[in-house]
Amino acid sequence: MTIAIHHARLIDGTGAVQEGVTLLVRGAKIAAVGPSRDVTIPKGAARIDGRGLSIIPGLIDCHVHLCLGGEPDVVGTLESEQPSYTLLKSAAHAKATIDAGFTTVRDVGSRDHSIFTLKQAIESGVMPGPRIVGAGLAICMIGGHARFIGQEVEGTEQVRRVVAEQVAAGAGVIKVIASGGVLTPGTSPDDAQMTLEELAAAVDEAQRAGKRVAAHAHGAAGMKNAINAGVRSIEHATLLDDESGTLMKRYGVYMVPTLSALATTAACRHGCGIPDSALEKARSMTKRHHASFKAAHRSGIAIAMGTDAGTPFNYHGENAQELERMVALGMTPMEALVASTAAAAQLIGIHDSVGTLTKGMEADLVILKGNPLRRIDVLRDPDKIMGVMKAGMFVSGPLLKA
Ligand SMILES: [Zn+2]
Structure with a gap:
């Protein structure tokens, strides 16, 4: 037909x-x-x-967490849920995502390997949802950011083993945590996390399996480690400096800005349920995040769209808000669309079939x-x-x- x-x-x-x-x-x-x-x-x-x-x-969103539902305290919520409940929630989020026109997502960190079960169910036609390129567990240092959706590691041997485990479980991408974060208490976005050697081991092991690595990094020190280790994208890239920007351009590393993540958290009032530590961190970085995005756009760093959907008040199905935010910060609507289609497909490595x-x-x-x-x-x-x-x-x- x-x-x-x-x-x-x-x-x-x-x-x-x-x-x-x-x-x-x-x-x-x-x-x-x-x-x-x-x-x-x-x-x-x-x-x-x-x-x-x-x-x-x-449309393609390069940074979502289908297991998170935009709750104010995502860490506490996840810890209080049965894994099976989280999976049912993820399925509803997948449906909301495709209804909004997003036919592909890269899921860069989930509480367990059930993201691959969801992917299988969608591919078999059991339920509607986008194409999923999933990371499984994010890889972080002991006590590191995102450990609530991650696997803590120490040393290059363990890094290699955990990368291989994610690939064996069905990972289409490997996610590493190269700096502290907003939502994990006690971690500072400025600080680098995981060593250069550990990050390089993750990239090497992933490459052997034909997979690319996405690195979470807010601060410039973490970004530089990740870029020098050979990652394909920097997620957030909040506090970009000249040196990290130059390196990204030189090596063709993508920025996945996730403007919506910081914006939806920072827009919240005290008492909205977002832990104060997360609110303070998001607020203090918003201006510099906008400046980093503008500098990247101006200097021609490759930008692929990602929302971090699932983080507080950053709901699945509202993914297209990110394009509005990118346009508000200087992209033309056409540039925002390319970042959400062809460029996103290039980053993920699926540009021969979609985008x-x-x-x-x-x-x-x-x-x-x-x-x-x-x-x-x-x-x-x-x-x-x-x-x-x-x-x-x-x-x-x-x-x-x-
Ligand atoms: Zn994220």
Whole structure:
């Protein structure tokens, strides 16, 4: 069966926009795409009149935690839950994510290996949800940040073993913690965590298995260790300095800014339930985080979109708020869209199948009312999302029922 969307605006993920386009979906893939006068719609195809609609690639969030639900005290909440309850919650978060037009997520730290069970259930069609590239347990030093969703390690031997364990369990990416964090009490975002040797061992072991490494780092010391160790992305990159910025550019390391994480925490009042230590840390870093994002954007550091969805008041399904924040800090709507599609796919290493809408790619796409290049916030309006398609099948939106 062929689905033809005709006379639509196409924003294909590469940075290009074209009016009056017909896109044909056959099976799981894009069979043809081009100006409507050049593309013949086969007899019997299901037709969708695309006038007034925009087609964009399925969005990709490079930094989520499906096991966290945006609770004010995520650490305490997770510790009080049965693992099976957390998994059910994660499934609901996966559904909210794909309903919002996010057809792929990179999950960079979960309480156990059940993220791989969720991935399997989604891939088998048991439940709707995005493609998941999961890390499993984040790898951190003893007493380190994120240990509530991590495995504490000491020494390069143990690092290698834990990397191999995550890969054996199904990890598509390895997550390391190279600095303190906001949400873990007693850790300072400025301080480096794990040694350069440990980080390099993680990268080496991951590479042997064909996996990339994502490093959490707020402070410049942690960032530099991680970059020199060979990681592919710096998550947050909150306190970027000239040297760490230069290194990122030189080695093609991506920044995954997660502006939403700090912003939603910092916007909270005392007494909202977020522990005071986390509130103070988030507030004290917000300005510098914005400056770091602007400096990275200006200097041409590769930026891939990530929200840190699941952290306090940073809800799954509201992932598109990150594009608004990136635009507010100087990106054009087109740049924000590329960071959330093609660039994100490049970072994850899945750009041969998703992230752009060209012939032969998987048909992961979102059909929107209106033009996100004029108003980026249409992405966050559920009434504007007409259809979300993953691998050629509508999974959400009014077009699913049509
Ligand atoms: Zn995170």
